[in-house]
Amino acid sequence: MKRDAKKAGPKVVTANALDTGWVVFLKADGGWSRDIGEALVAEDPDAAAALDAQGLEAATHNLVVEPYLIEVRDIDGRRVPVLLREAIRAAGGPTASTLHRIAEGAVV
């Protein structure tokens, strides 16, 4: 996975949980949550690099698989990924039932 901590903009670390494969986000206490709203946000490149390193360290402890940074932004007080791919991951499942929300521009 390309590491892009230097790119501007707020970021969070995401991965897949080793045991379930579910999408998870790194929290401030070092734990992992399925809710992106609970993710620790890195606001600048230095913080992003540190967060990225924390995610990679967690992978070596076999809690998660392939952690990486993603860009996020706030829309109406909700934290959402910038990219559609990550928005679909953050939603926790296919978009068929959430299609309209995405089509309304909440995440794209």
Place this chain on the structure above:
Amino acid sequence: MYRYDEFDRQFVTERVAEFRDQVARRLSGELTEDEFKPLRLMNGLYLQLHAYMLRIAIPYGTLTPRQLRQLAAIGRRYDRGYGHFTTRQNLQFHWIHLKDVPDVLSALAEVEMHAIQTSGNCIRNVSADHFAGAAADEVADPRVYAEILRQWSSLHPEFTYLPRKFKIAVSAAPDDRAAIQIHDIGLEVKRNEAGETGFGVFVGGGLGRSPFIAKKLRDFLPEAELLSYCEAILRVYNLFGRRDNKYKARVKILLHEAGTEEISRQVEEEYEAIRAQGRLTLPQAEIDRIRAYFAPPELEELPARSARLDAAAASDEGLRRFVERNLVPHKVAGYGIVTISLKAIGAVPGDVTSDQMEAIADIAERYSADELRVSHEQNLVLPHVKLDDLPEVFALLEKAGLATPNAGLISDIIACPGLDYCALANARSIPLAQRIAERFGDHERQTLIGDLKVKISGCINACGHHHVGHIGILGVDRKGEEFYQITLGGSGDQNASLGDIVGKGFSSAEVVDAIETIVETYLARRENAEETFLACFRRIGEAPFQEALYADAQ
């Protein structure tokens, strides 16, 4: 169908135990992900966007009700109560937990199934005509040869680390329903003038970022030479296929770069060397032994038409529509082959719930000689239904939400999982398939349009076969937005062709309107109702469609 012998049973059981140990070591941290990944892929286990996905092989698309019930039980216990049939006659579970995989594989082994060689650079699940063993137009049962190939290619030590994955398909009818010309090896079972069985051998077909229709290397390969010739092809590919660039590693690229004549020469040379040894020449007794596993069921002698079905269809509009679209002739008079569409309007193409799997298993057990098939078009098939029984079969399918009368119509769409599930995808396929099906959902309108194959892929890897869709749709990512590129005139049948890109792509908001414009252009330009979309396109070319689609831009 083929039943495991003691060797098969022992091997699969040992493989499950081996993977159980590997999973335990991964969960304990003894194995890193880099160490574990190739091991899980060898057992069909991928990590996708949301979860682990397990891809289960359904050899040549043949399935028993007992196996389908077990898949239903696995879906209910270990997944989310459904499974997804793919364009390679496999079944995928998209929500499997890693710790459960060994138990799932063990449950599969109980019904003689596994997930071996559904991933990796090896010979994948051998696919075949989904009407095999029942079709009125087949010259032989292609599954006999698919099974011989399966046994030969399973864990073949020389072909476990090929330059890239390798797919084989077998058809045995003039109407190619197995899309053999878009496979690495496509085999057409045929008879020569002397009545001997043999194969037309096609090599180097494939889709993806560099699509090619296969080249015919042999017009008639004698039956006994099947494995000698396939081994020669694989050996040449294994030696000379590119390993420096995964995008140029398929055998289609080798043929393209070295030339068909040169590859043919090398294959023939290798074949002669193999044949001289006689090691792989198929003994007739062995062919007969395998053929016995595929003995046709004992069916009654019946009139070709069923008065009972005719009377029922005359008073039941739904049944009449179902018969018109989802029933095709059987080789035995008084029987038919029934397609169970997994494309209800607005549904996810290829998805089927555990409850539906059980309903289908019950129907197959009672009304289809205990047999089922899976099609590469993401539907299921009841191969041996007595026409007299069709009213009951239809009623049971209807009760299970499985009686959509749209086989081969515009809403019978092939769609890969796309960006809703797949880590490789650039755009979504499923929601687009749903929107197109809903736009054209009216049965009268679909019937007016007639045979039309729409195929959607969410990325250039082309799992949705968009290159050979009459209307093909490729999802791309353009600066973070989903766009869809349309191709027209593709076909995966015996007259295979690759679709032409019609012009610039369409946004997600525009693309369904674009499909409607294409369909309306066809309806306006066809000579009569008998001229299909594909025939019309081949007659008039893409210009009228381009004019209609891009009139404003011009």
